[in-house]
Amino acid sequence: MLSPSRVFAELSETGRPDDPRRVIGRAVVLGGSMAGLLAARVLSDHADQVVIIERDDIGPAADTTGFEPRPGVPQGSHVHALLPSGQLQLERWFPGFADEAVAAGAVVPDPAAVRHYVNGTQRRYANDLTIRGRALSATRPFLEGLVRARVAQLANVHIVHGQAAGLVMTGGKVTGVHHHPGTSPDGGATGVPQTEPADFVVDAMGRSSRLGGWLAEHGLPSPPVRRMPIKLTYATALFRRDPQISDIDVAFAQALPAPGCVARIGGITAVEDDRWIMLVAGYNEDRPSRERADFVSRCRRDFPAVFGDIAERGEMLGDVVTYHQADSRRRDFHALDGLPAGLIAVGDAVASFNPVYGQGMAAASLHASALSAYLCRDPRLDEPAAGYFAMVRVVVDAAWQTSTTADLALPHVDGPYPPGYRLIAGLANLIFMTSADDRELNRRLSMVTTMLAHPNSLARPGVLIHAALARLKSRGPAVSSTARQELP
Numbered sequence: 001m002l003s004p005s006r007v008f009a010e011l012s013e014t015g016r017p018d019d020p021r022r023v024i025g026r027a028v029v030l031g032g033s034m035a036g037l038l039a040a041r042v043l044s045d046h047a048d049q050v051v052i053i054e055r056d057d058i059g060p061a062a063d064t065t066g067f068e069p070r071p072g073v074p075q076g077s078h079v080h081a082l083l084p085s086g087q088l089q090l091e092r093w094f095p096g097f098a099d100e101a102v103a104a105g106a107v108v109p110d111p112a113a114v115r116h117y118v119n120g121t122q123r124r125y126a127n128d129l130t131i132r133g134r135a136l137s138a139t140r141p142f143l144e145g146l147v148r149a150r151v152a153q154l155a156n157v158h159i160v161h162g163q164a165a166g167l168v169m170t171g172g173k174v175t176g177v178h179h180h181p182g183t184s185p186d187g188g189a190t191g192v193p194q195t196e197p198a199d200f201v202v203d204a205m206g207r208s209s210r211l212g213g214w215l216a217e218h219g220l221p222s223p224p225v226r227r228m229p230i231k232l233t234y235a236t237a238l239f240r241r242d243p244q245i246s247d248i249d250v251a252f253a254q255a256l257p258a259p260g261c262v263a264r265i266g267g268i269t270a271v272e273d274d275r276w277i278m279l280v281a282g283y284n285e286d287r288p289s290r291e292r293a294d295f296v297s298r299c300r301r302d303f304p305a306v307f308g309d310i311a312e313r314g315e316m317l318g319d320v321v322t323y324h325q326a327d328s329r330r331r332d333f334h335a336l337d338g339l340p341a342g343l344i345a346v347g348d349a350v351a352s353f354n355p356v357y358g359q360g361m362a363a364a365s366l367h368a369s370a371l372s373a374y375l376c377r378d379p380r381l382d383e384p385a386a387g388y389f390a391m392v393r394v395v396v397d398a399a400w401q402t403s404t405t406a407d408l409a410l411p412h413v414d415g416p417y418p419p420g421y422r423l424i425a426g427l428a429n430l431i432f433m434t435s436a437d438d439r440e441l442n443r444r445l446s447m448v449t450t451m452l453a454h455p456n457s458l459a460r461p462g463v464l465i466h467a468a469l470a471r472l473k474s475r476g477p478a479v480s481s482t483a484r485q486e487l488p
């Protein structure tokens with residue numbers, strides 16, 4: 001059996017299958033957001049026909065102008081960092097994607113204009129987003145819109161507007177999906193229910209997926225759910241970019257929790273159409289509001305000067321929008337006995353993490369990679385997709401370990417603690433502290449935080465000895481033990 005690091009490395013490969021075999025007649029993907037679109041792209045190699053059922057009316061899918069947030073993806077108004085691993089996978093499935101994105105207005109951040117602050121002090125080395133080439137910075141609707149346009153060009157993929165409502169099951173296998181064509185403006189179902197026949201169904205309905213309930217309707221068990229209550233609130237605003245105010249392309253700022261200090265997160269990224277998107281986030285009872293005055297005062301009070309400068313002097317475009325996420329959540333399909341054949345899940349429907357670490361789209365792209373690996377191995381499709389979920393588990397475990405180790409250091413997060421938590425947290429803290437001033441350690445840490453490498457790669461003796469020696473040599477003040485995680 002391959003180690004998790006090895007599986008992760010294989011899923012991170014960027015070659016496309018040479019001669020993919022068509023092993024599926026008709027595949028149906030429920031949800032046409034990032035994870036669903038990526039899964040549809042992979043399935044287009046292996047299925048005669050792929051149908052994406054999406055609840056939002058997205059209009060002409062091939063249109064590559066005027067991308068706006070949409071109701072089915074409420075997080076789409078907020079900062080979305082595309083981690084290098086996600087970018088590489090997008091390039092893998094849609095060759096030329098990065099060039100196309102840049103031509104359409106995505107920003108390639110200048111490394112000299114990327115800053116990472118911890119408790120107001122700039123780290124010498126920021127999380128390295130250019131570790132595998134140039135980074136891309138854009139809004140979430142822009143990225144999704146470009147991916148959707150590429151998927152719409154695939155001859156055997158069709159996107160239909162409708163709300164999926166249940167599974168059709170025949171003899172332990174999923175054979176179709178019930179759906180209501182079209183939806184009303186309030187998101188409710190309108191059209192007469194229809195059944196879409198399917199040989200293979202993908203749940204890409206996001207973190208609120210109702211798949212568990214649909215399985216229960218057929219007397220089948222639901223995947224066990226694990227939650228970590230992070231109680232995170234984002235407030236986000238767009239600003240016109242203005243070189244008179246700042247030359248910043250990307251800024252991350254962490255205020256770490258300590259006695260008398262509250263943990264907070266701030267972020268700025270330059271995005272298409274000459275704008276900055278800026279977020280401030282708080283935990284537990286520290287909830288940023290939609291009030292502009294609150295946004296501005298948080299920027300000035302809690303973060304480095306550039307945040308206050310943009311908030312006070314910049315032209316705000318539109319209103320402040322907020323988003324509350326109660327928990328990080330994973331559905332352990334790999335642990336489920338009795339999953340029907342012909343059914344998988346991808347993206348946030350499997351696991352969603354604290355978004356400040358920017359893992360979601362990269363994780364979804366690695367799920368697509370797992371789907372490709374699974375289908376290339378000519379699996380028995382009349383059996384549950386255990387081989388697929390075993391690979392997805394590796395991706396989920398890696399992202400979960402990285403994000404929850406950091407979140408468990410927040411005073412209001414009281415578990416669940418994994419076995420060996422104290423040791424893992426202590427070593428993570430050592431690497432985070434020393435990597436601020438050590439280029440090689442920063443590179444290794446960045447490989448993990450940008451999801452290019454499995455977290456186990458940091459637990460090698462050589463890395464830990466290097467970190468311990470660097471710590472001994474350093475004269476700087478120790479960073480609080482809560483500073484375990486870099487932002488994207």
Ligand SMILES: Cc1cc2nc3c(=O)[nH]c(=O)nc-3n(C[C@H](O)[C@H](O)[C@H](O)COP(=O)(O)OP(=O)(O)OC[C@H]3O[C@@H](n4cnc5c(N)ncnc54)[C@H](O)[C@@H]3O)c2cc1C
Nearest residue numbers: 031033034035055072075080081164206347348355360361
């Ligand atoms: C505030 C916030 C900030 C984030 N920041 C980042 C970041 O910086 N970087 C990053 O990589 N990720 C980030 N994420 C995570 C990222 O948004 C998701 O991981 C990513 O969008 C993948 O999601 P998905 O496609 O699985 O689900 P979603 O994007 O949630 O999409 C689900 C889709 O399913 C559709 N749907 C739902 N129910 C039905 C139904 N019954 N029938 C048909 N369609 C249905 C919805 O309309 C929607 O299109 C952030 C998340 C949040 C909440």
